[in-house]
Amino acid sequence: QAASNETVTVAMNADMRSTQPGVNRDGNTDGVMMHVVEGLVGYREDGSVGPMLAERYDISEDGLTYTFHLREGVRFHNGETMTAEYVVWSWDRWMDPETEWRCLADFDGTVGLEVTGVSAPDEHTVTMTLAEPSALLLATMARPDCGVVAVVHPDSVDEEGNWIEPIGTGPYKFGRWDHNRSIELNRFHDYVSRDEPMDGYVGGKQPTIETVRILIVPDPATVVAGLQSGDIDAAMLGSADSRSLRGVPGVELAVASNGQRNGLLIQTQDPLLSDPRIRRAMALAIDTEQAALGSSEGLGTPSNSNVPVASAWYGEMQAQGYEYDPEAARALLAEAGYNGEPIEIIANRRPVVPSYNVAIIAQAMLQEVGINAQVNTMEWATQLDRYSRGRYQMMSFTYSPRFDPALMFEQITGDKRQEPRKVWDNSQAIALIGELSRTEDDASRQALVDELHTMMIEDTPLLFFFPGVSVAAYREHVEGFTPWFGENPRMWAVRTIL
Amino acid sequence: MFLHIVRRLGASLPTLFLVSVLIFLLLRLVPGDPAQLLLGDLATEQSLARVRQQMGLDLPWPQQYLIWTGQVLQGDFGRSIQTGQEILPLILRRFGVTLSIVAVAIVIAALIAIPVGMIAAWKQNSRLDVGLVAISTLLLSIPSFWMGLLLLLFFGLHLGWLPVVGYVSLAENFQRGLLYLIMPVITLVLVESGTLVRMMRSSTLEVLRLDYISHARAKGVGERTVLARHAFPNAFGPTLTLLGIMLGNLLSGIAVVETVFTLPGLGRLLVEGIYARDYPVVQGCMLFIAALYILVNIVIDAIHPLFDPRVKDT
Amino acid sequence: MSLDDASPLLAVSGLTIEINDKLVVDDLSFAVAEGETIAIVGESGSGKTLATRSLLGLLPSGVNCRVGSMRFKGNDYRLDDLEALKTLRGHSLGMIFQEPMTSLNPALRIGQQLHEGLKLHTRLERAERERRILAMLERVGLARDRALLECYPHEFSGGMRQRIMIASVMLMAPALIVADEPTTALDAVVQREVMETMLALTREAGNATILISHDLAMVAHYASRVLVMCQGKLVEQGETVALLAAPRHPYTRKLLDALPRRVALAPPAPAEHPVLALQRAVIEYAGRRRWFRPTVSKRAVDCVSLEVARGETVALVGASGSGKTTVAKAIVGLVPLHSGEMCFDGRSLAGMDRSRRRTWRLDCQMIQQDPFSSLDPRMRVRQIVDEPLRLDAALDRGQRLARVNEVIDEVGLGVEFLERFPHQLSGGQRQRVAIARAIARKPRFIVADEPTSALDMTVQKQILTLLVELQRRYGFACLLITHDLGVVEQIAHRVLVMEQGRIVESGERDQVLDAPRHAYTRRLLMSLPQLAARAEGGFVLRERTLAGEGGAPT
């Protein structure tokens, strides 16, 4: 902290996996990479898609051709100018099966969406053609876990095509990576910002901090200690950990809901839980507000919706959820002939999610109406294994953020015989999601989202209580370190004052 | 002696082989799929299959084992599933962190504990002795992670003297590096010296009863010399063995201390590897640790005769 | 030299040591003149060690309350003034300890240990010190070899270690040497040699010596004056010859009574077959097995034949390692015969069927050497004695109990001992329990492997008497293993002498003891000090004269 804007130390709970966006990645990797690379489009604050490297885009009448008009004067970190040629090169690299891009299947028709061709008619224009119209092209391209289909310079790879290091167009250049200890990002002095104000991953970006040092600190208690002692300048925390920082001099907190959804999954094929009355009884037995506040240090926003509250798709309809009614719950249970059979709720104690808290509080409330719920904590790997095999009765689970409602519902819905990990097996819903992903008109989409919500509440294949909470904790000399829908920090907005 | 060590190492190969089989089986039996963990909650069947194939996880177990051991024999421990890093350098780097803490701690603990234990034995049943035994029993009864937490609270947070997060290696910046080592080292020193003092005390007591001590005294040898020259080498034998066991355990088992102080050591690497089902990392770590353990014991056995010439004959 | 010398070298007065309010040394006063050798005798636990150790301030930790003073070379010292006593250690007062196995530091080369004393008490150059050390090593009967100095104590035998001990003390030329049972742990022949060496050296240097022992006959040989201690008190002292001739105190008399004496034994009744016969027995121990190398086995017993008849005691004597115990183990079936034959009642064991063989096993019992390790520390005496009876199916619980009571009485212990644990018994009492266990089933044959060598003289005598008495009552045949000819004199009918696995001499007891033919037998005999009873009461030292005197100590 020798001078303003010199260095900021941000804590991150685990190391990133690689420097290749969208290939070997996890949430942390995405968070770091979003500083280094950019795509044609990206997500806004509310989960809608906005242009980034594209100045604007047009969609043909038949919905099969997308034309992107690139911004001019944008430079790569190595000083070269970004042109359509590089966009096409990057696309080809990602679509090469050798690259093992995570989102290959999302674009090659395996899942539905199929891009048949990408070309550069001139230096500043890129066109993409689809096999069939889809509303998901832009939403998928904007996904951080796809690396926002990053536009990178070919020097990012060696002659054999092996990845070296990202040379992108982002506000920060990739600096030094000291595995498992720290990552350094250096300000890209030649960054050309958009004119709009900052909005999510898009909009204007004004990097000011010379060096961003990302410190890997797995243990939240240590992060808290580090913030107190000043060893750490800023960190995104879970709600539980932020509690001990309240009122600590020199440390400030900011809270926002993010795109995660916390809730209890129910195995609808379990002999006991296949009875919708029992599932319904559970929903009625749980006081959503208490569950949300109690398991998030009072920071969460109660909501039974699969669409997070901060999303542009969250409307009046989504605010309709379950009524807390223990009496009705008891009556339903009696009707269903429930007889105290134990029901296991699997949870894990990863510090980054409130899985355990949700399970414990739900357990207490379920027991209140006579449901013999038993929490069983497991290590995350084991729980994930159970999740993907569908081997559980109930499970306290947190879904990672999706920005588009079709993707949000796709996360939970599907045919259990084919994909045991899917929770909501309802052919009608599956059809609706298909329609949602083909529809482009916002109003019709909203109607579909509302319908899906109502169906989900009715069916009760799972119980959402609240979207994830991001708490940004930072030393008081740090400015602009704000939490948002996407959980990761955005250091291009941060400056320090001394 | 060198030849002896080599021969002992050769003799421990079957043990290492068994260890490797055990590690391998243990890991495969654990529920949890590395590919699944890598891809998270949105993995699809295709992507999973691709990752598995890439990692060679789709092959039958015996084949996987043979490939792994084959590579290990050529000095290639493979790459981490999670981060793609090469494992041997990774292990060595992490081990460096652990070693620097453990080695410093053990040396300090031994330097404190040996004289203290001997003095306690020499003054057996005196107030000093009772006090020292009480303190060391107390230290022995505080688990290292609890001790670490308390130190962290007091020196890191309350007094703010020492950094609570991060790690700087000694090679990078010696002075800053030292700061990060202080608390973990103190923790280990405190916890381990309790055991060592008691061990040294009891073996010194054993020795002080013997005739050659009386003989030395009868010759007119001063008490200090009696302790240092006559009692020490004989009393140190059992303590040395204990030190060996301790060293072996510490080099692999300070995951808890590393967790408390967020040190990127070998223990954490292993624990994180287990959480992430990073098979190659876990296998590599465990094999490395087992080999290390065997090696430490062999070396301790090899230097034992320096203190007790009788051992050589057995 | 005598007591009325104007100023003795050392005069101790009022030495009292108390442990937990119990007086273990009670107001002890004595004097030693310049160049004199005196002996302190007394049974185990009488306080000999503590009394002499306190002179150097070397009491064990926890033992410290004492009153008393001493005058040494004209200076006065209080015995509780540790610092002052420390200044005497080494160059004025030297001490040789009992146990050669633990008196040298196992971690230091003997050269270092020999140098240490000289370095402390002289200002000699290293070369000069080494010269003296080598000379001294030669004097105590070791080679004048610099290489010796590089060795560690464990590379020497017990006798050699004791010589090194002596050398290290003598090097400092102390005015007074205390030798606390310096040879008890060694075998008879070596004992004699070490003793001779030590006393020759002290005499040469004009040192005074205090010799501690429980063996009156042994010390009488060397000391001019004898002090007798009993339960911490000095009960009698005087010139050796006079004291032996006319012991006044009853305890002294008891000590003298315990001396081995040859008694006439009733010859065993003639029988058709010996109870046990061993014919050309060969016993081998397998050597360490090594891969790809032939296994070398060690022949411990080589073609030994012997017979023991009913009511007869046959003594098997020999040096340490000559194979005596091995023979015993073979007889009781603990090690197999490699070749040769063992017959029981004239019938070969090899030809017997299982049940008869078992009968033999049950009829053959053993008494072991060390009463401290031969009893299971976790069992009460009653259980121990009951053990062998459990195998007798004919006996029920009540009968067994009756037999236990009977036997315990026969070995001279009361029924009140039945509920005790071994550690609550003295050595002699333990050995009685072991004997009770051996005879409980009225065996026909007993092997006694050095049954008394761990016991002190008075107790030894009692045990041997008991054995003779029991043999008279039960008529068992007995093979007695020992290296102590004193024991042989007291109870054996016949003697077999073993050396390196072979029997080198055998015959009737008197014949072997009085006219030994083999050199080893002679050496054994020579090393046995003897006191002869005088017709008018008391004892006198007797030099053993043997026909054809031969081997001298090496």
Next chain:
Amino acid sequence: MKRLSLPPLNALLGGLLLGILVAAALVGLVWTPFDPLRINILGRLQAPDTLHWLGTDEFGRDVLSRLMDAAFTTLSISLLTVLAAVFAGVWLGVLSGYLGGLVDRLVMMITNTLLAFPGILLALGLLSVLGNSRYGIVLALALAYTPSVVRIVRGTVRSLRESDYVEAARVMGHSEPFILARHILPNCLAPLIVLATSMLGWAIISESALSFLGLGVPPPRPTWGNMLAASRENLADAAWLAVFPGLCISFALLGVNLLGDALRDFLDPRMKP
């Protein structure tokens, strides 16, 4: 030098400490001030007061009740671990020490392998296989401790096998199994008891350490270790959550250590009258 009589004091103190904890554990089986699992969202993180003597945790659960409940879990796990290790270790040790030969070599090879796996790692690995249930932990820790038992029993058996009183029993004509049961095993007891007490201490630490790493007894069932681990999130403003479980662990260890010392002195032949 003044003589202080130490042995009775340490036995007394150790007995007292362990006694209190064991009593708390037993009482906790039938009665605790509050339900240890019952959450009370409104009463979270209350500092110790007259109602909740040791305060409440992040779910408003009563810390004292949880500690009492945990006492039984922790102590029973440690005890079961030691019993299991001793049981397995004695069998293997006796077989290998008494039979020698191939059996011995096999057993020693396995124990050496297990020993080369440092204890807590072995437990860590096994736990992931067995699942971190209570019995998984017992089994894993027991497996980690068995080698030390095997070693000590084997050593004792080998030395006793040749001892005078065992030979005496052989000469009497007793069968080998009889000798084993009556003479050899009882005499392994002293070193075993001493080892078992220190193992009890290790087991308490290991259980806590495993819980600390998130691999121990799965919450919500409390153990001292997982309570301590959970306390870290609120370390700065709810220190009692860390202090009391830590104290319990330390007291238990202190008790075990003191009692172990007293036992060692008592079993030492030199200390016998």
